[in-house]
Amino acid sequence: MAPRKNSQTTRGRNILGGRIRALRLRLKPSVSQADLAARATLNGVPMDRPTVSRIESGKKFLRDFEIIAIASALRVSVAVLFESR
Template structure:
C-alpha cells in the first residue's frame, strides 16, 4: 500500500494550494474570476466556483486543466506542484 503524503487524504488534487499561491503572488494578483476568463479564451471552461474548489482541494483537476492554468498564470507546470 502506498504511503500517505503530508496532505490530507480528503484532498482531490495536489496542485490547488500552489495554484492559489501563484495566482495571488502575481503582480497584480489574478482573481479567480480573471483566471476563469483567461481559461475561457483558451477554450477551457472552469468557472470561478470550480477554481475555488480546486484551490481548496475539494475538486479534482485533469492534466489538461493543470497545463491550461499554468499557461494562464504564465508559469511552468512544475511551479504548480508542491516542492516536497
Template sequence: MKIYTYQGKKNVSGEKIRQMRNMKRMSQSALAAKMQVEGVMLERDSISRIEGGERFVADYELRVFAKVLGVDVKWLLNEQ
C-alpha cells in the same frame, strides 16, 4: 469514475494555483476568464474548489493553468 484523495485533497496543485494567482493579483473570476479564453470552461466556483482541494484537476486543465499563470507544470505539482 472513482476519484481518490491524496492527503485529504483531490489535487496537489490547488495551493500553488492560489499562491500564484494571488502573487499576480488576479481574482478567481479573472483566472476563470483566462482559462475560458484558452478553451477550458471553468467558472469562479470551480477555481475556488480547486484551490481548496475539493475538485480534481484534469491533466489538460493543469497544462492551461501553467500557461495562464506563467509557471511550469512541475512547479504546480510541487516538484520544483
C-alpha cells in the same frame, strides 16, 4: 455502478490547489478567481469562479488539460505547479 467518491476521504488529496492559489495571488497585480477562470477559458478550457474555488480548496481533481490551461493562465510552466515548497 461505481461507488461514489466520499469527499471526506478524498479532500486534501489535490496537491495543486494550494499552489495554484499562492501563484495566483503572487501575480502583480494579483489575479482573482474569476480572472483565472476567464484566462483558462481563453486557453480553451471552460471554467468559472466556483470551479477555481473548488480546485484551490482541494475539492476538485484536475485533468491534465486543465493543469496545462491553468499553468498557461498563470504564466508558469506545468513543472512549477508541482514544485514542492
